[in-house]
Amino acid sequence: xxxxxxxxxxxxxxxxxxxxxxxxxxxxxxxxxxxxxxxxxxxxxxxxxxxxxxxxxxxxxxxxxxxxxxxxxxxxxxxxxxxxxxxxxxxxxxxxxxxxxxxxxxxxxxxxxxxxxx
Amino acid sequence: xxxxxxxxxxxxxxxxxxxxxxxxxxxxxxxxxxxxxxxxxxxxxxxxxxxxxxxxxxxxxxxxxxxxxxxxxxxxxxxxxxxxxxxxxxxxxxxxxxxxxxxxxxxxxxx
Numbered sequence: 361x362x363x364x365x366x367x368x369x370x371x372x373x374x375x376x377x378x379x380x381x382x383x384x385x386x387x388x389x390x391x392x393x394x395x396x397x398x399x400x401x402x403x404x405x406x407x408x409x410x411x412x413x414x415x416x417x418x419x420x421x422x423x424x425x426x427x428x429x430x431x432x433x434x435x436x437x438x439x440x441x442x443x444x445x446x447x448x449x450x451x452x453x454x455x456x457x458x459x460x461x462x463x464x465x466x467x468x469x470x471x472x473x474x475x476x477x478x
Numbered sequence: 479x480x481x482x483x484x485x486x487x488x489x490x491x492x493x494x495x496x497x498x499x500x501x502x503x504x505x506x507x508x509x510x511x512x513x514x515x516x517x518x519x520x521x522x523x524x525x526x527x528x529x530x531x532x533x534x535x536x537x538x539x540x541x542x543x544x545x546x547x548x549x550x551x552x553x554x555x556x557x558x559x560x561x562x563x564x565x566x567x568x569x570x571x572x573x574x575x576x577x578x579x580x581x582x583x584x585x586x587x588x589x
Binding site for chain 1 (some may be wrong): 565582
């Protein structure tokens with residue numbers, strides 16, 4: 361299957377700082393990437409849909425000015441958590457959409473980034 | 479009511495047993511159905527996907543979709559301790575990209 365990487369895998373920061381998380385599709389091009397967050401023992405919640413070359417589409421209740429998304433190329437999307445606070449501490453996971461030959465679109469996930477805001 | 483319902487478990491089975499997982503959903507527009515496996519502190523890994531109703535088998539895994547009942551299942555044969563993980567069902571309608579996830583079922587396979 362396709363490989364999606366995320367960097368960093370873990371980050372600890374002070375309240376008020378900004379944190380950037382990178383999501384890369386390693387062996388395929390992805391015009392669409394997604395950003396999720398997951399709280400302990402809970403399922404994934406979609407935050408936003410990132411399309412290469414255009415503005416991201418945010419889900420209801422997600423602050424676009426707080427969670428800045430940039431899909432600069434077909435293999436890279438970044439999520440910046442601005443002025444992070446302890447309540448932003450979570451597991452952030454990206455995924456990338458690929459159309460495999462003869463098959464419908466498939467969504468592959470990155471390994472996730474654990475953000476802890478002190 | 480959630481669009482996708484999944485029992486969070488935990489579901490504990492002895493090694494070698496069949497693991498049976500299921501999800502129900504309410505949105506009749508869902509057409510694409512997936513099962514993901516997620517180990518602790520890792521991203522979800524795609525296990526199976528099916529389109530519309532029917533069965534699909536891949537090694538020890540069998541996925542079933544019954545659209546008339548709005549019910550999907552995943553069976554794991556000859557379970558191994560390495561199968562211990564959280565299994566998430568996910569589904570989407572016309573817009574593939576926006577997946578609706580179940581809560582995930584934690585599975586523990588004991589040696």
